[in-house]
Amino acid sequence: xxxxxxxxxxxGQGHRRLVAARDVTLAVPEGAAVGLVGxxxxxxxxVLRAIAGLIPYSDGHITLAGKSVGxxxxxxxxxxxxxxxxxxxxxxxPNQTVDQIxxxxxxxxxxxxxEARIAKALSEVGLGREHxxxxxxxxxxxxxxxxxxxxxxxxxxxxxxxxxxxxxLDVSVQAEILNLLARLRREHGLTMxxxxxxxxxxxHLCDTIGVMSRGLxxxxxxxxxxxxxxxxxxxxxxxxxxxxGFDRSSxxxxxxxxxxx
Amino acid sequence: xxxxxxxxxxxAWLLAPxxxxxxxxxxxxxxxxxxxxRRNPLAMSGLIIVLALVLVAIFAPLIADPDxxxxxxxxxxxxxxxxxxxxxxxxxxxxxYARVVFGSRITLTIVALVSMIVVPVGLGIGLPAGYFGGWIxxxxxxxxxxxxxxxxxxxxxxxxxxxxxxxxxxxxxxxxTAWPPYARLARAETLTRRQAEFIQAAExxxxxxxxxxxxxxxxxxxxxxxxRLTLDMAGIILTAAGLGFLGLGAQPPSPEWGAMVSSGRxxxxxxxWVATIPGIAIFVTSLGFNLLGDGLRxxxxxxx
Numbered sequence: 001x002x003x004x005x006x007x008x009x010x011x012g013q014g015h016r017r018l019v020a021a022r023d024v025t026l027a028v029p030e031g032a033a034v035g036l037v038g039x040x041x042x043x044x045x046x047v048l049r050a051i052a053g054l055i056p057y058s059d060g061h062i063t064l065a066g067k068s069v070g071x072x073x074x075x076x077x078x079x080x081x082x083x084x085x086x087x088x089x090x091x092x093x094p095n096q097t098v099d100q101i102x103x104x105x106x107x108x109x110x111x112x113x114x115e116a117r118i119a120k121a122l123s124e125v126g127l128g129r130e131h132x133x134x135x136x137x138x139x140x141x142x143x144x145x146x147x148x149x150x151x152x153x154x155x156x157x158x159x160x161x162x163x164x165x166x167x168x169l170d171v172s173v174q175a176e177i178l179n180l181l182a183r184l185r186r187e188h189g190l191t192m193x194x195x196x197x198x199x200x201x202x203x204h205l206c207d208t209i210g211v212m213s214r215g216l217x218x219x220x221x222x223x224x225x226x227x228x229x230x231x232x233x234x235x236x237x238x239x240x241x242x243x244x245g246f247d248r249s250s251x252x253x254x255x256x257x258x259x260x261x
Numbered sequence: 262x263x264x265x266x267x268x269x270x271x272x273a274w275l276l277a278p279x280x281x282x283x284x285x286x287x288x289x290x291x292x293x294x295x296x297x298x299r300r301n302p303l304a305m306s307g308l309i310i311v312l313a314l315v316l317v318a319i320f321a322p323l324i325a326d327p328d329x330x331x332x333x334x335x336x337x338x339x340x341x342x343x344x345x346x347x348x349x350x351x352x353x354x355x356x357x358y359a360r361v362v363f364g365s366r367i368t369l370t371i372v373a374l375v376s377m378i379v380v381p382v383g384l385g386i387g388l389p390a391g392y393f394g395g396w397i398x399x400x401x402x403x404x405x406x407x408x409x410x411x412x413x414x415x416x417x418x419x420x421x422x423x424x425x426x427x428x429x430x431x432x433x434x435x436x437x438t439a440w441p442p443y444a445r446l447a448r449a450e451t452l453t454r455r456q457a458e459f460i461q462a463a464e465x466x467x468x469x470x471x472x473x474x475x476x477x478x479x480x481x482x483x484x485x486x487x488x489r490l491t492l493d494m495a496g497i498i499l500t501a502a503g504l505g506f507l508g509l510g511a512q513p514p515s516p517e518w519g520a521m522v523s524s525g526r527x528x529x530x531x532x533x534w535v536a537t538i539p540g541i542a543i544f545v546t547s548l549g550f551n552l553l554g555d556g557l558r559x560x561x562x563x564x565x
Contacts, residue, residue, distance in 0.1 A: 052465055053465070054461055054464065054465065075467045078465065078466065078467035079466075079467060081465075082465060082466070083462070083465055085458045085461070085462065086458075087458060090457055090458040090459065091458035091459050091461075091462050092459055093459045093477055093480075094481075095480045095481060096480075097280075097283065097286045099283060099286075100283070104463065104466065104468065104472075104476065105466045105467075108466055108467050108468050108469075108472065109466075109467065129279075129281075130279035131279070133279070133280040133281065133282060133283060133285065133286040134278075134279065134280070134286070135286070135290065138278065148462075151462065151466075155466065
């Protein structure tokens with residue numbers, strides 16, 4: 001469904017050019033959920049935004065649903081890929097009610113039965129009628145993220161991109177949102193690509209996990225292999241150790257050479 | 262919030278935590294802003310002054326004799342305050358009370374026309390500059406800089422002198438000098454929101470640039486533009502009065518406050534009321550708009 005072929009993404013020009021992701025090759029089959037894990041600045045969010053079409057890529061090819069997508073996306077291509085952002089406080093317009101937020105995509109794509117679609121999207125993400133005419137500041141963090149998910153799903157996309165969808169939420173709410181995403185994936189046959197720095201969150205939702213560091217996709221493995229520690233790359237082992245809790249040995253002496261493997 | 266509203270009342274409907282319609286949600290939001298505004302006594306006095314001015318302008322023929330404002334009675338010239346002439350008469354025997362009342366119409370007309378020109382022009386220049394950036398931003402902002410480089414009153418005087426005296430030309434002259442700060446404000450407000458995730462979400466959903474600017478950015482820019490406009494009203498009124506004082510604004514016999522101050526200048530020492538009464542009208546109106554603007558700003562701050 002999503003195929004990245006040697007994609008390089010760079011910001012800036014000339015000597016100020018900064019390569020955020022280099023030669024990333026990744027395939028996400030239809031209906032699969034793939035996670036990208038890595039620390040801050042590893043380029044994982046950059047890759048997600050390039051797939052969404054929010055930032056251009058300088059080299060390589062991105063193929064979505066069998067079609068190579070260019071710099072300018074058509075309306076149909078935009079409808080196919082939707083995204084849930086990290087911060088539910090920043091991704092909802094502060095002066096618009098939930099109803100207005102959900103009505104805009106319907107107006108853009110001139111969809112019919114708007115009224116029914118909004119009601120259905122709200123009930124799918126577990127929000128009731130009483131939430132429909134509230135402003136974002138009248139909702140909790142978890143409810144806001146549900147609105148953001150409803151906004152992404154109202155266009156009936158086949159691909160859902162998730163940029164750390166739970167990292168701004170309470171731990172108790174995180175599980176609810178993850179279970180909601182897992183259920184929606186089952187019900188709609190969504191293809192998901194999720195980015196997170198939290199291995200537990202990724203492992204909960206994704207079967208395949210890619211490990212990124214400093215703009216490189218180091219290795220692609222499965223959640224089971226991760227759990228049993230069967231990983232190839234030294235960086236992944238370090239990541240696993242640091243996720244296991246504070247452990248002095250996880251802080252390796254000196255700089256780790258990530259280009260070794 | 263204070264005590265819980267009694268169910269079934271208008272107040273309960275407005276403050277409902279779960280509104281049942283778009284309209285109820287919108288009115289509820291305005292009502293909450295109004296509750297915040299009402300707690301500020303200075304802002305309320307500003308609002309009362311501005312409302313009083315508007316009412317005076319609308320009902321001018323009912324509270325003053327329109328004929329007395331322009332009819333010259335030379336044997337009654339320069340009379341002191343009396344029951345017949347509350348604020349006295351001017352050097353042509355016209356009733357100053359009636360002239361001040363009818364002058365409010367001219368002042369409000371100028372203020373309204375200037376706002377209707379300045380806000381669309383300011384937004385039209387500032388929003389694309391902030392949204393698109395790059396060379397569009399550079400070109401639009403350098404044009405703004407050129408207008409900003411001239412001292413405001415001098416530029417307005419030059420335009421008014423070149424276009425010829427009159428209210429319409431005074432409005433154009435004031436507007437030409439008043440829009441650049443609005444363009445800058447709109448640009449700055451747009452820049453702070455340009456990278457917001459809700460804008461990216463709208464882009465991702467396929468919203469056009471026009472739709473994003475109109476539905477996502479304008480609602481966030483408008484409050485600060487309106488506050489700025491209210492605070493600028495005092496300056497606009499003073500500029501209009503200044504142009505009238507110099508004979509470049511409204512022409513005689515129309516009862517423009519600035520022109521009235523100007524005509525009372527020669528008799529300032531002996532018949533002080535001729536210049537002072539319209540001066541007080543200008544002062545109170547400017548003060549009212551300023552207090553109102555301050556109050557609106559405080560309400561805006563509390564919410565943002």
